[in-house]
Amino acid sequence: MNEKSLETRLEELETRLAFQDDVINTLNEQVARQELELRELWDAKRHLHKQIKEMAPSNIKPEEEEAPPPHY
Numbered sequence: 001m002n003e004k005s006l007e008t009r010l011e012e013l014e015t016r017l018a019f020q021d022d023v024i025n026t027l028n029e030q031v032a033r034q035e036l037e038l039r040e041l042w043d044a045k046r047h048l049h050k051q052i053k054e055m056a057p058s059n060i061k062p063e064e065e066e067a068p069p070p071h072y
Helices: 003-054
Strands: none
16 A cells, blocks of 8 residues: 555544544433433422322222112
């Protein structure tokens, strides 16, 4: 191989490496943002679950406890 071809290949490899580094950094940032969003969603779910548990019990009986309808 001649020197010109080696320089061209080296420049192409450096360009690819720079592009890959940029893509990796972008993906890392996206994953970090999604992790924060996921944590927020889990916290919201936990809070909602706690609120539901703290609500006063309903006056409606569960279906298993309901008496069957009268027969005429």
